Amino acid sequence: LLALVDLVDGVLTGYFADDLEAMQADALVVRELLFSAHPALVERLESLGVECTCVVPQYLMCAFVNSLPWEAVLRVWDVLLFTQDRGVLFRIIMALFADNAKALAKAGGAGEALQVIQSMAARAFDASALVDHALGLTLDAARVATLREECAERVASPLAFASLRGDPASIATKDMLTKAVRQELKDRGLDSIGKPWACLLYTSDAADEG
Numbered sequence: 001l002l003a004l005v006d007l008v009d010g011v012l013t014g015y016f017a018d019d020l021e022a023m024q025a026d027a028l029v030v031r032e033l034l035f036s037a038h039p040a041l042v043e044r045l046e047s048l049g050v051e052c053t054c055v056v057p058q059y060l061m062c063a064f065v066n067s068l069p070w071e072a073v074l075r076v077w078d079v080l081l082f083t084q085d086r087g088v089l090f091r092i093i094m095a096l097f098a099d100n101a102k103a104l105a106k107a108g109g110a111g112e113a114l115q116v117i118q119s120m121a122a123r124a125f126d127a128s129a130l131v132d133h134a135l136g137l138t139l140d141a142a143r144v145a146t147l148r149e150e151c152a153e154r155v156a157s158p159l160a161f162a163s164l165r166g167d168p169a170s171i172a173t174k175d176m177l178t179k180a181v182r183q184e185l186k187d188r189g190l191d192s193i194g195k196p197w198a199c200l201l202y203t204s205d206a207a208d209e210g
Contacts, residue, residue, distance in 0.1 A: 007063060007077065011086050015061055025151040027056045030090055032147055033139070034097055041101055048110045052097070055117055060089055064121065068092075072127035079131060087144055091134035096120050099133065 014022030031053045035042045045052045058067065063080065065073050079088050097104075100120045107113035124130045 007080060011080050011084055012061075012063065021152065021155050023057060023060050025148060025155045026060055026086070026090075027053055028151040028155065029144065029147045030056050030060075030093055032151075033090060033094060033144070037094060038097060038101060041097075041104055045104065045113055048107070048113055050110050050113045050117070052117070054114070055121070056093060059093055059121070060086075063089065064092065067121035068130075069122070069125055069127070072124050072130055075127045075131045079135070087139065087141075088134070090144070091137050091139060092130065094137055094139075095130055095134040096124060098137075099124070099130075 015026075031042075034052055042052050055067075063073075064076055068076065076088065076092055080086065097120075100116055103116045104113055107116060
Protein backbone atom coordinates (compact mmCIF):
# COMPACT_ATOMS: atom_id res chain seq x y z
CA LEU A 1 0.00 0.00 0.00
CA LEU A 2 2.87 2.39 0.80
CA ALA A 3 4.32 1.77 -2.65
CA LEU A 4 0.96 2.63 -4.20
CA VAL A 5 0.73 5.85 -2.19
CA ASP A 6 4.28 6.76 -3.23
CA LEU A 7 3.44 6.10 -6.87
CA VAL A 8 0.20 8.12 -6.97
CA ASP A 9 1.16 10.99 -4.67
CA GLY A 10 4.81 11.14 -5.70
CA VAL A 11 5.65 9.89 -9.16
CA LEU A 12 2.27 10.67 -10.73
CA THR A 13 1.77 14.00 -8.99
CA GLY A 14 -0.98 16.04 -10.63
CA TYR A 15 -2.30 13.26 -12.85
CA PHE A 16 -5.52 12.91 -10.85
CA ALA A 17 -6.36 16.59 -10.51
CA ASP A 18 -9.84 17.52 -11.73
CA ASP A 19 -8.48 19.35 -14.79
CA LEU A 20 -6.12 16.48 -15.77
CA GLU A 21 -3.63 19.10 -17.00
CA ALA A 22 -0.47 17.31 -15.82
CA MET A 23 -1.46 14.10 -17.57
CA GLN A 24 -2.56 15.92 -20.74
CA ALA A 25 0.74 17.80 -20.86
CA ASP A 26 2.73 14.58 -20.49
CA ALA A 27 0.62 12.91 -23.19
CA LEU A 28 1.56 15.73 -25.54
CA VAL A 29 5.23 15.36 -24.55
CA VAL A 30 5.03 11.69 -25.50
CA ARG A 31 3.50 12.61 -28.86
CA GLU A 32 6.36 14.96 -29.65
CA LEU A 33 8.98 12.40 -28.54
CA LEU A 34 7.38 9.76 -30.75
CA PHE A 35 7.39 12.16 -33.69
CA SER A 36 11.09 12.88 -33.13
CA ALA A 37 11.94 9.18 -33.00
CA HIS A 38 9.56 7.94 -35.72
CA PRO A 39 8.46 10.89 -37.87
CA ALA A 40 7.48 8.85 -40.93
CA LEU A 41 5.48 6.40 -38.84
CA VAL A 42 3.60 9.09 -36.94
CA GLU A 43 2.79 10.96 -40.15
CA ARG A 44 1.53 7.77 -41.78
CA LEU A 45 -0.71 6.99 -38.82
CA GLU A 46 -2.08 10.51 -38.89
CA SER A 47 -2.75 10.16 -42.63
CA LEU A 48 -4.88 7.12 -41.75
CA GLY A 49 -6.74 9.20 -39.17
CA VAL A 50 -5.08 7.44 -36.23
CA GLU A 51 -3.71 9.47 -33.34
CA CYS A 52 -0.57 7.64 -32.24
CA THR A 53 -1.12 8.57 -28.60
CA CYS A 54 -4.73 7.38 -28.33
CA VAL A 55 -3.71 4.88 -25.63
CA VAL A 56 -1.29 7.16 -23.79
CA PRO A 57 -3.72 8.66 -21.21
CA GLN A 58 -4.58 5.15 -20.01
CA TYR A 59 -0.91 4.15 -19.90
CA LEU A 60 0.06 7.23 -17.90
CA MET A 61 -2.82 7.41 -15.43
CA CYS A 62 -2.75 3.70 -14.64
CA ALA A 63 1.02 3.26 -14.92
CA PHE A 64 0.37 0.30 -17.27
CA VAL A 65 -1.33 -1.74 -14.55
CA ASN A 66 -4.22 -2.73 -16.82
CA SER A 67 -2.20 -2.80 -20.05
CA LEU A 68 1.05 -4.75 -19.69
CA PRO A 69 1.33 -8.38 -18.55
CA TRP A 70 1.64 -8.46 -14.77
CA GLU A 71 5.33 -9.37 -14.70
CA ALA A 72 6.11 -6.38 -16.90
CA VAL A 73 3.96 -4.11 -14.71
CA LEU A 74 5.99 -5.10 -11.64
CA ARG A 75 9.27 -4.48 -13.46
CA VAL A 76 8.09 -1.04 -14.62
CA TRP A 77 6.88 -0.14 -11.14
CA ASP A 78 10.21 -1.20 -9.64
CA VAL A 79 11.99 1.25 -11.93
CA LEU A 80 9.42 3.99 -11.32
CA LEU A 81 9.67 3.72 -7.56
CA PHE A 82 13.46 3.52 -7.65
CA THR A 83 13.98 6.50 -9.96
CA GLN A 84 10.93 8.52 -8.84
CA ASP A 85 10.76 9.70 -12.45
CA ARG A 86 7.62 9.30 -14.55
CA GLY A 87 9.81 9.77 -17.59
CA VAL A 88 10.20 6.00 -17.26
CA LEU A 89 6.63 5.75 -18.56
CA PHE A 90 7.64 7.79 -21.61
CA ARG A 91 10.47 5.34 -22.26
CA ILE A 92 8.20 2.31 -22.00
CA ILE A 93 5.73 3.87 -24.46
CA MET A 94 8.51 4.68 -26.90
CA ALA A 95 9.89 1.14 -26.61
CA LEU A 96 6.45 -0.33 -27.32
CA PHE A 97 6.09 1.78 -30.46
CA ALA A 98 9.62 0.94 -31.58
CA ASP A 99 8.98 -2.78 -31.10
CA ASN A 100 5.77 -2.53 -33.14
CA ALA A 101 6.95 -0.04 -35.78
CA LYS A 102 7.10 -2.61 -38.57
CA ALA A 103 3.61 -3.92 -37.85
CA LEU A 104 2.25 -0.38 -37.76
CA ALA A 105 4.01 0.52 -41.00
CA LYS A 106 2.39 -2.48 -42.69
CA ALA A 107 -1.09 -1.70 -41.38
CA GLY A 108 -3.49 -1.54 -44.30
CA GLY A 109 -5.88 0.92 -42.71
CA ALA A 110 -6.98 2.72 -39.56
CA GLY A 111 -8.65 -0.35 -38.06
CA GLU A 112 -5.59 -2.52 -38.41
CA ALA A 113 -3.30 0.21 -37.05
CA LEU A 114 -5.56 0.77 -34.05
CA GLN A 115 -5.62 -2.95 -33.37
CA VAL A 116 -1.82 -3.02 -33.23
CA ILE A 117 -1.65 0.05 -30.99
CA GLN A 118 -4.34 -1.15 -28.60
CA SER A 119 -2.84 -4.63 -28.22
CA MET A 120 0.90 -3.92 -28.25
CA ALA A 121 1.23 -3.53 -24.47
CA ALA A 122 -0.69 -6.74 -23.76
CA ARG A 123 1.68 -8.61 -26.09
CA ALA A 124 4.84 -7.42 -24.30
CA PHE A 125 5.46 -10.74 -22.55
CA ASP A 126 9.24 -10.39 -22.25
CA ALA A 127 9.41 -7.95 -19.35
CA SER A 128 13.21 -7.88 -19.21
CA ALA A 129 13.54 -7.13 -22.93
CA LEU A 130 10.96 -4.33 -22.72
CA VAL A 131 12.52 -2.62 -19.72
CA ASP A 132 16.07 -3.04 -21.05
CA HIS A 133 15.00 -1.56 -24.40
CA ALA A 134 13.23 1.35 -22.68
CA LEU A 135 16.14 2.21 -20.39
CA GLY A 136 18.56 1.95 -23.28
CA LEU A 137 16.79 4.61 -25.31
CA THR A 138 18.46 7.98 -25.67
CA LEU A 139 16.23 10.56 -24.03
CA ASP A 140 17.56 14.08 -23.56
CA ALA A 141 16.48 15.10 -20.06
CA ALA A 142 16.88 18.81 -20.86
CA ARG A 143 14.66 18.50 -23.95
CA VAL A 144 12.03 16.56 -22.01
CA ALA A 145 12.01 19.28 -19.34
CA THR A 146 11.61 21.97 -22.00
CA LEU A 147 8.81 20.03 -23.68
CA ARG A 148 7.04 19.65 -20.35
CA GLU A 149 7.10 23.40 -19.78
CA GLU A 150 5.87 24.15 -23.31
CA CYS A 151 3.18 21.48 -23.19
CA ALA A 152 2.00 22.56 -19.73
CA GLU A 153 1.54 26.10 -21.04
CA ARG A 154 -0.27 24.82 -24.11
CA VAL A 155 -2.62 22.60 -22.11
CA ALA A 156 -3.41 25.44 -19.72
CA SER A 157 -4.49 27.68 -22.61
CA PRO A 158 -8.08 27.71 -23.96
CA LEU A 159 -6.92 25.89 -27.11
CA ALA A 160 -5.02 23.08 -25.58
CA PHE A 161 -3.71 20.47 -27.91
CA ALA A 162 -2.38 22.17 -31.01
CA SER A 163 0.72 20.13 -31.78
CA LEU A 164 4.05 21.81 -31.16
CA ARG A 165 4.54 21.22 -34.88
CA GLY A 166 1.62 23.57 -35.52
CA ASP A 167 -0.75 21.00 -36.99
CA PRO A 168 -4.16 22.74 -36.94
CA ALA A 169 -5.90 19.38 -37.21
CA SER A 170 -4.62 18.56 -33.72
CA ILE A 171 -6.30 21.54 -32.07
CA ALA A 172 -8.96 20.71 -29.51
CA THR A 173 -10.32 22.68 -26.61
CA LYS A 174 -9.20 21.86 -23.13
CA ASP A 175 -12.75 20.96 -22.10
CA MET A 176 -13.13 18.58 -25.05
CA LEU A 177 -9.94 16.76 -24.10
CA THR A 178 -10.84 16.49 -20.45
CA LYS A 179 -14.27 15.11 -21.31
CA ALA A 180 -12.76 12.67 -23.80
CA VAL A 181 -10.32 11.26 -21.23
CA ARG A 182 -13.06 10.98 -18.60
CA GLN A 183 -15.30 9.15 -21.06
CA GLU A 184 -12.47 6.78 -22.01
CA LEU A 185 -11.90 5.90 -18.36
CA LYS A 186 -15.63 5.43 -17.81
CA ASP A 187 -15.95 3.18 -20.86
CA ARG A 188 -13.14 1.00 -19.53
CA GLY A 189 -14.60 0.83 -16.03
CA LEU A 190 -11.83 3.08 -14.73
CA ASP A 191 -13.86 6.16 -13.89
CA SER A 192 -11.51 7.09 -11.08
CA ILE A 193 -11.14 10.86 -11.20
CA GLY A 194 -10.98 11.83 -7.55
CA LYS A 195 -10.43 8.13 -6.74
CA PRO A 196 -6.97 7.34 -8.15
CA TRP A 197 -6.75 4.10 -6.16
CA ALA A 198 -9.63 2.60 -8.17
CA CYS A 199 -7.73 3.11 -11.41
CA LEU A 200 -4.57 1.45 -10.15
CA LEU A 201 -6.31 -1.37 -8.31
CA TYR A 202 -8.78 -2.22 -11.06
CA THR A 203 -6.82 -5.14 -12.48
CA SER A 204 -6.08 -6.79 -9.16
CA ASP A 205 -9.70 -6.34 -8.00
CA ALA A 206 -10.99 -7.90 -11.21
CA ALA A 207 -8.59 -10.80 -10.80
CA ASP A 208 -9.73 -11.35 -7.20
CA GLU A 209 -13.34 -11.41 -8.31
CA GLY A 210 -12.48 -13.97 -11.03
